[in-house]
Amino acid sequence: MSKKKKDWKTEKERLLRLTQEERRKEYRDFKPLEEIPTWREENTPTDKEEEEEQGVPDRGGLSDKVSLYKGDITILEVDAIVNAANTSLLGGGGVDGCIHKAAGSCLYDECHSLNGCETGQAKITCGYDLPAKYVIHTVGPVARGHVGPAVKNDLTSCYQNSLNLVKEHELKSVAFPCISTGIYGYPNEPAADVALNTVKKWIEENPDKITRVIFCVFLETDFAIYKKKMSVIFQDNDMEVTEEQPKGDNTPPSTKSTTKDEREDSKEGEGKTGDEEEGDNDAGQKEDAEMASQNLDENDPNMEQSQEKGNEDQGQGTEEDVSMDNSGDKEDDKDTDINDDPEVEAEKQEPVAEPENNDTAAPNVEMKDEPENKADTSINKEVEKAADSNETESIQPKDATENKE
Numbered sequence: 374m375s376k377k378k379k380d381w382k383t384e385k386e387r388l389l390r391l392t393q394e395e396r397r398k399e400y401r402d403f404k405p406l407e408e409i410p411t412w413r414e415e416n417t418p419t420d421k422e423e424e425e426e427q428g429v430p431d432r433g434g435l436s437d438k439v440s441l442y443k444g445d446i447t448i449l450e451v452d453a454i455v456n457a458a459n460t461s462l463l464g465g466g467g468v469d470g471c472i473h474k475a476a477g478s479c480l481y482d483e484c485h486s487l488n489g490c491e492t493g494q495a496k497i498t499c500g501y502d503l504p505a506k507y508v509i510h511t512v513g514p515v516a517r518g519h520v521g522p523a524v525k526n527d528l529t530s531c532y533q534n535s536l537n538l539v540k541e542h543e544l545k546s547v548a549f550p551c552i553s554t555g556i557y558g559y560p561n562e563p564a565a566d567v568a569l570n571t572v573k574k575w576i577e578e579n580p581d582k583i584t585r586v587i588f589c590v591f592l593e594t595d596f597a598i599y600k601k602k603m604s605v606i607f608q609d610n611d612m613e614v615t616e617e618q619p620k621g622d623n624t625p626p627s628t629k630s631t632t633k634d635e636r637e638d639s640k641e642g643e644g645k646t647g648d649e650e651e652g653d654n655d656a657g658q659k660e661d662a663e664m665a666s667q668n669l670d671e672n673d674p675n676m677e678q679s680q681e682k683g684n685e686d687q688g689q690g691t692e693e694d695v696s697m698d699n700s701g702d703k704e705d706d707k708d709t710d711i712n713d714d715p716e717v718e719a720e721k722q723e724p725v726a727e728p729e730n731n732d733t734a735a736p737n738v739e740m741k742d743e744p745e746n747k748a749d750t751s752i753n754k755e756v757e758k759a760a761d762s763n764e765t766e767s768i769q770p771k772d773a774t775e776n777k778e
Contacts, residue, residue, distance in 0.1 A: 381479040381486075385499040389506070393450075396504075403450040403504035406546055409587060412436040412607050434609040438576055439586050441603060442548070443596045446589040447475040452544035453497070453507040454589075455535050457552045460489050462496065462510050467555045468591075477502040484510065493530035497538050507544065509535045513553030520563050528553055528564065532571040540582045548587040551595050565598045569606045 388396065397403070413436035446454050446468065456472045459465045462484040464473035473480055483498045487510075490496050495511040511534065514527035531552050539547050549568065553559035572586050588603075590596045 379479055381482040381499075381501075384479050384501065385483070388499060388501065396506075400502060400504050402448050404444070404448050405450045406585060409440050409442055409449075409585075411585070412439050412441065412603060413609070415441070416604070433580070435573060435576060435607045436609045438580075438583060439572070439588070439603070439607050441596070441599050442587050442589045443591070443593075444589065445471075445591075446548055446550055447471055447503060449548050449587065449589065450504040451546040451548050451585070451587065452505065453509050453539060453542075453546070454500070454503070454505040454548045455495075455550060455552070456508050456510045457550050457555070458484075458490065458510040458512055460491065460512050462487055462490050468550045472503070472508060475503055476500060476508065480508065493527040493534065495531065495534040495538055497542065505548075507542065509538050509547070511535050511552065513557055513559065515557045516553060516559040518558050518560065520560060524559070525563075525567060528559065528567045529571050532568055533575065536572070536575045536579075536583070536586075540579060545584040546587070547583070547585075548589045550589055550591075554595070561595055562598055562602075565595070565602055569599070569602055573606055 388399070391399075413434070416436075442449070454472070456469055457467065458469050463481060464470055464484075479501045480498060487496050487498070490510060490512050492512045492514055495509055497507055497509050500506050500508050511531040513531050514524045516524050532549070535547070535549070538544075549572075551561070551564060552568070554561050554564045568588065572588075576583060576586065588599055590599055
């Protein structure tokens, strides 16, 4: 049994009487408007729920009225979607064919009753099986890669006339595809400029007539173009856009690299300074070691013993005559200075401190000790002679006094 064909007029009346909840039973896949962030929400870290909890009111700026969405326009649950149609309005390729297929046969029947559409103009029909209530059909210009004033004006008219239909039917949300950028050959970037600037101007002239305008793109190329241009065209004064960050990010890498080089240079300088300080510390340690060795030599007990022996020898010479002249005392002082000199004693003791493996150390010590002992005995003999001469001098005056008496 064949299914009875629906009359588009009857179906249109029925669907337009349904509430949103009732219409949702008529279609399966859909994207609610609440799940599509505004341009402000997409480019600011503050969550919308947090703003509502904090009592922040809706700012109502341009960035709060536009959105950028990449995906299928036929699943958007909005008041109206715009179809980039041809002049016949009976379907075709690209987005036009997708919309007709998703909406069903009733859309074709209603479009057939409209008797086509001229370039730059727009006509409205019911959405039927689509989540959108209405479909606005507009015919874009054929550019073929060349954009003249007439072509640009026709594309501008497509957006203006579509938005005027939204206003006329008291609709609050609408989604636009990229008009004329497909087989009609309108360059992507100039087409985006026309779309964004025309919509911006219309919103500024009718701020209370629209809640949301969605720019729905399908290709990644168009998404990148729209995102870049929207960051400039729809930026409010109190809004920070993430797209502008790469502009500011061009300088930090060079600053970081410069800072890195400076750090490496400073590290090298610190390394050199550390090496110099280590060298100075090593030199200081060597000097301290030499001073310590000298102090050890001066405090050597063997040296003290040799000094005591020298003093005993001097004592033997001085005990013979307590009343020696100053000349004798000076000679004794010289003897004691020679014996008490630490450098002389150090020279005497240094051969003893040489390594044990040196076989010639012992003979050298004996060779040095013998002449030193001889020198000591000769000095002692001279001291004795001086003492004898002093005694004879002291005796001679006594004899002279005796003879005088």
